[in-house]
Amino acid sequence: MPDPSQDVRNKILGRKAEAMTARFLKRRGYRIVEKNFVTPFGEADIIARAKDGTYCFVEVKARTGDPMVSPVEAVTPKKQARYRKIALTFCAKLGREVPVRFDIAAVLNGKLEYFENAFSGGEG
DSSP states (O other): OOOOOHHHHHHHHHHHHHHHHHHHHHHTEEEEEEEEEEEEEEEEEEEEEEOOOOOOEEEEEEEOOSSSOOOTTTHHHHHHHHHHHHHHHHHHHSSOOOOEEEEEEEEETEEEEEEEEEEEEEOO
């Protein structure tokens, strides 16, 4: 039986990791365009625009303790495919194609590691 209190703890952990990632990106000159961008294909945690105009679709993965799977490994090919569809939906909303990149922010026990170009925009 699912533990509702664990679900709440996970949500809080996730929101804190997203806030930490947004601060990290802003300090590096990114502009946060969207947070929790919801589409029929799923949700992008953060969409940020880099100084060069690239739109970065950021999946934030947070873990505590000693996880069996690293936060980066948790972004499966299925999740990557969803992010590609989310990016297409975002471009449709803008009404034009824009340069995009897929990044992962891994927060493990409160420490952030950021991976640019963590996976490609091609099919996968």
